Amino acid sequence: MLVSLSGLFEPGHALGLLAWDSPGWGQVFATGLMHTMEVAVGAYALGLVIGIIGAASKLGGGEILRDLFALYTTMVRAIPELVEILILFYLVPQLINSVLLSLGFERIALPQLLVGIVVLGVVVGAYMTEVLRGAILAVPHGQIEAARAYGMTPLMIAWRVIFPQMMANAIPGMANLWLNTTKDTALLAVIGFNELTLSTLQAAGTTKAYFLFFIAAGLIYLVISTLSGRFFAVVERWARKGQPVRRAGSI
Amino acid sequence: MNIRALILPLLRPQRLFLLALAIVLVGWSAVTLNWSWIPDYWHNGMILRGLWTTLWLLGASWIIGFFCAVWLGLAQAAGPWYLALPAKGFCSLIRGTPLLLQMWFLYYGLGSLFPSIPWIRHGVLWPYLREAWPYGLLSLTLSFAGYEGEVMRGAFKGVAHGQLEAARAYGMPRLTILRRVWLPQAVRNVLPTLGGETVLQLKATPLVATITVLDLYNVSARVRQETFIIYEPLLLLALVYMLITAIIVLIFRRVERQVPTRMR
DSSP states (O other), X not given: OHHHHHHTTXXXXXXXXXXXXXXXXXXXXXXXXXXXXXHHHHHHHHHHHHHHHHHHHHHHSOHHHHHHHHHHHHHXXXXXXXXHHXXXXXXXXXXXXXXXXXXXXXXXXXXXXXXXXHHHHHHHHHHHHHHHHHHHHTXXXXXXXXXXXXXXXXXXXXXXXXXXXXXXXXXXXXXXXXXXXXXXXXXXXXXXXXXXXXXXXXXXXXXXXXXXXXXXXXXXXXXXXXXXXXXXXXXXXXXXXXXXXOOTTOX | OOHHHHHGGGGSHHHHHHHHHHHHHHHHHHHHSOOTHHHHHHHTTHHHHHHHHHXXXXXXXXXXXXXXXXXXXXXHHHSOHXXXXXHHHHHHHHHHSOHHHHHHIIIIIXXXXXXXXXXXXXXXXXXXXXXXXXXXXXXXXHHHHHHHHHHHHHHHHHSOHHHHXXXXXXXXXXXXXXXXXXXXXXXXXXXXXXXXXXXXXXXXXXXXXXXXXXXXXXXXXXXXXXXXXXXXXXXXXXXXXXXXXXXHHHHHHHHHXXXXXXXX
């Protein structure tokens, strides 16, 4: 069985073009997939950091900070990602280089992966800010007042009271955002970053086997989103531990 | 909305400071940045043509996509399994893969298949199938249908059952129930979501530029290539998209206000 399956990947057979080594494109595909995952994870992590800072400053920061973050989230969510990616793609290296030059260092060429992560992370950060802000707002205010009455420090309140209760509210939004992030990595194809979608187009364009490669890539994305869905379902169950069960469809 | 409520929050000191900063920034960019390309591209009609392409792609994909979404949602919410299952599969497929991949699949995949099929090659539709926009419109429409199909599934399920029973008791035919009772109430419940999704759809339209459709985004890309000016076309582009987003939000807010508030 296994032998006959691997026979499909021989050159000239049905899936020969997907074989690992040349003339197959498996390796190119795997590199693209790896880049997609790297950017997605990196951008999501950066977005999480921005989101935590953003939600904290929108809810508890000074008025100027609040306005600035409101401006940031509104603008990022109103402008197409493609445009933002292009603006930041030109802007981020230029800013970093001008800082480096003014400090007396040499101009550097930033690795594409890093630019991709920063660019996408800034976009994810805006959505993450809103997800976390909403989740924190959903924590009953009495809980926080009670904690304050106990004399807890703000950090203790955040860690012991707000965090455990907001997680259950935040997970669905965060799961959605993760799925969007994995799909948005495809947009980096327009700045020439060879992630999965661009690799697919290259492989398909060279071999003219458009259907094979696009369907294969589509399946990979579907597997990613299905597995992520499972993962977040488990995390949500963990986060809802000890909370009253919500009826399905009671939104 | 009254003017005082609009102006007063702006008069707080830190807001005044931000406002001044914004005015300085706009003034600075108007003076120092290079906007000399605008008259050229205005007069040769590129800017308006791009704007028109973006808007009609948004409008057409919205209308056709929403029409499909109603049936996709209905099939999932109330249909028999042989309709519900394919509808669910379609929505998962669309929502699980990037729009760019779908668009390239249709454009490059179908675009490479069609010329080899004689009856399409010599068919009536061939002049259109040779162009890029039908593939852009198709993928945008399918995408909107997929996402909204999921929204409409929840919306249809959210309508109170008594409403449908009452309509049936009046002896309404099924299509009339859908048109007069079920659909209006379902759409009402998800109006805010629909507004957000419409903005997302607007933000998806520039992807058609990757398959050579000359939309607003592609016009700015062309300005960048022809004049080597990088930031100015992108900034103007961002501004225009923000304006369109604002208009969409305002329209939906107005429509939402028309909906009578429910009494419970």
